Amino acid sequence: MELILLIFVFVLAAFLGFELIQKVPSQLHTPLMSGSNAISGITMVGAILAIRSTDGELGMWLGFVALILATINVVGGYLVTDRMLAMFKKKGK
Amino acid sequence: MEFIINLSYIVASVLFILGIKMLGSADTARKGNRLSAVGMLLAVVVTLLESGLDYPWIVVGLLLGGAAGMVWAKRVQMTGMPELVALFNGFGGLASLLVGWAEYAREKDFAGSEYQTFTAFAVIFAILVGGITFTGSLVAYLKLSGKMSGSAMTFPGQKAINAVVFVTLVVVGTIFIVTHAGWALYVIIVLALALGVLGVIPIGGGDMPVVISFLNSFSGIAASAAGFVIFNNVLIVAGCLVGASGIILTVIMCKAMNRTLGNVLFGSFGAAAGKSAAVEGEMKAISTQDAFFILEAAQSVVFVPGYGMAVAQAQHAVKELGSLLESNGAEVRYAIHPVAGRMPGHMNVLLAEADVPYEQLCEMDDINAIIETVDVAIIIGANDVVNPAAAEDEGSPIYGMPIINAYKARTVFALKRGKGAGFSGLENSLFFRDNTRMIYGDAKETMTGLVAQFKG
CATH class of the missing domain: 3.40.50.1220 (TPP-binding domain)
Known part of the structure; x- marks a missing residue:
């Protein structure tokens, strides 16, 4: 049952994602891409959950490397997007 | 505790949804980005409440990754933005691959899972999509930063090789789902990485906007697949949102070139040229x-x-x-x-x-x-x-x-x-x-x- 629920959530999220943005001004194409790219770093939650010393060496190390990579993705992605949007703002006003 | 964690995941998902929506309009974009960053912070913090985690390593990982990301984001020139986005994207893909692999390393037969077959399938899918995202983005990065020729690289038998890789993936993937054999997993990892390289090298520089937004969508799908591996709803939702909204951007790019996605990815551009009308006249220079x-x-x-x-x-x-x-x-x-x-x-x-x-x-x-x-x-x-x-x-x-x-x-x-x-x-x-x-x-x-x- 739990699996069905997750698939249910997945399908709904897919439709929501398609509907979420329709006409994006070309000015925002890059920030939209790098901002959503940062969200895909959500996999860092999965990496944290893999870092358990009780479960053997390999799994923990894989999780550790995954965590570093995903954190770069998240932190770098959000900061760079914010930097770009700050530039847009400045001249908008 | 489990209840609080999942409740917070729902809040985080809502923040991601609002964030992406607000990123689509000029007045709210910056706020939207920050909102989704808050969602991310919330998701990470509540995850730390799970029991049995090895905190010292987690803290080291967070600090290393956070510092590297911060330095990169601050230092980059605006002209270097395309390759940086590609690189970050590749990191996300590799992380999803590793999360899938780590789950296998933790429980070889997925015995703890009610859904052994499904989990095995999800592991393969996360590794496949994550691996393609990683090496594909890496090649895009090399092309964009000029460390590698930006033009389309084609060689004889390219399509045949791709087909062989693909068929092998399906066969070995099936073997893994049935037997959970370790060697099959490693073969899949190698093939996924190879497929990313093979897929992006024949694509020329001018098609890069399509490729980058497509790989961006892929990294979301990889995260979502990793979510199915570990049965985590926030990974599934956030990854799926990125995957779907990334497709929208990809379609916008394709329309701007009057081409289909399939044509960009598989039809080496320019190969068919030659019948076009000859250009007449001469170029006139001016000081x-x-x-x-x-x-x-x-x-x-x-x-x-x-x-x-x-x-x-x-x-x-x-x-x-x-x-x-x-x-x-x-x-x-x-x-x-x-x-x-x-x-x-x-x-x-x-x-x-x-x-x-x-x-x-x-x-x-x-x-x-x-x-x-x-x-x-x-x-x-x-x-x-x-x-x-x-x-x-x-x-x-x-x-x-x-x-x-x-x-x-x-x-x-x-x-x-x-x-x-x-x-x-x-x-x-x-x-x-x-x-x-x-x-x-x-x-x-x-x-x-x-x-x-x-x-x-």
Whole structure:
């Protein structure tokens, strides 16, 4: 049952994602891409959950490397997007 | 505790949804980005409440990754943005691959799972999509940063090799799902990584906006697959949102080139060229001095930037010339083609960095409506996006692609480094027209030269 629920959530999220943005001004194409790219770093939650010393060496190390990579993705992605949007703002006003 | 964690995941998902929605409109974009960052922070913090975690390593990992991300984001030049986005994207993909692999390393037979077969399938899917995202983004990064030739690389038997890799993946994947054998997993990892390289090397520089936004969507799908591996709802939702909204952007890019996604990914562009009409006439050069006299008299000037402006880092000089023209009484606008440059929105980022006022940036359709009234159109390192063959020559490979109709302006200045063809290898008949004058040389130097004329 739990699996069905997750698939249910997945399908709904897919439709929501398609509907979420329709006409994006070309000015925002890059920030939209790098901002959503940062969200895909959500996999860092999965990496944290893999870092358990009780479960053997390999799994923990894989999780550790995954965590570093995903954190770069998240932190770098959000900061760079914010930097770009700050530039847009400045001249908008 | 489990309840609080899952409740917080729901809140985080809502913040991601609002964040993406707000990123789609100019007034709210910055707030939206911050909102989604708060969502991310919330998701990470509540995850730390799970029991059995090895905190010292987690803290080290967070600090290392956070510091590296911060330094990278602060240091990058706006001209280096496409390759940085590609690189970050690749990291996300690799992380999802590793999360899938780690789950297998933790529980070889997925015995703890009610759904052994499904979990095995999810592991493969996360590894496959994550691996393609990683090496595909890495190749895109190398191409964009100039560490590797940006042109399409093709070799005989390429399609056959891809087909063999794909079939092997399906066979070995099935074996893994049935037997959970370790060797099958390792084969899949290697093949996934190979597929990413094979998939992106035959794609040329001008198609990069499509590829980057497609890989961005892929990294979301990989995260979502990793979510199914560990049965985590926030990974599934957030990953899926990125995957789906990334497809929208990819479609926008494809439409701007009048091509389908399949055509970009699998149909090596330019290979079919050759039947297009021969270009007649000759290119007529003009000195910056003569160009200055024409510009001085112009009432309306439109800049059409392309990838060449990014390469020459000419955006500041362009903006300076734009301001001078404006104080000289001319109406100045910047016409931006959706796929100009190497990533979606590339030109907007560069011009924003140079402080070009927002009102002066025009989208393709708006500028085409008034292009006949424009005195001078200045093409700065753009090529295919202003090639009239797209409108006129049915034999041309880019026929049907929407372009900025710069050739309809009264006078066209084309800034170009040399006489060669664009990335696609197509001759651009615009450069041979009677109303076109070529200004050869580095775009930045040309611009600075014109600025000096105005000031002198």
